């Protein structure tokens with residue numbers, strides 16, 4: 001029991017400062033970029049299928065859409081306090097408007113989930129519309145919160 005309390009105390013002392021080290025900020029930046037990179041990889045393939053640059057394969061499309069929707073829930077945790085300094089394009093505005101940023105991320109997650117569901121149907125037009133909608137949610141956040 002005593003060890004448990006000492007352990008808790010140590011944990012509180014370690015995390016209690018609320019100041020993240022430059023190293024842990026870089027780690028968080030890499031973490032979220034990894035997730036966005038996975039989403040971008042698969043969305044790129046999806047867009048190519050829609051544009052006819054790659055053969056449309058419904059099963060492969062749905063597999064990729066599922067990955068995007070699953071991974072869409074990953075990045076938020078990586079936007080730790082003040083992680084706009086370092087190897088990132090994230091704008092400081094994210095932290096000044098965090099609830100708006102979160103709302104935009106949520107719209108992306110919803111659009112991704114919708115695309116994943118639509119891609120399991122035989123309704124190609126609805127699937128295409130869902131993909132375009134997802135792309136718009138990416139863009140709207142990038143326009144506001146990502147440096148060029």
Ligand code: ASC
Nearest residue numbers: 039040043044135136138139
């Ligand atoms: C991607 C990617 C983006 C978005 C955006 C959609 O695949 O890397 O930044 O889609 O182009 O508008």
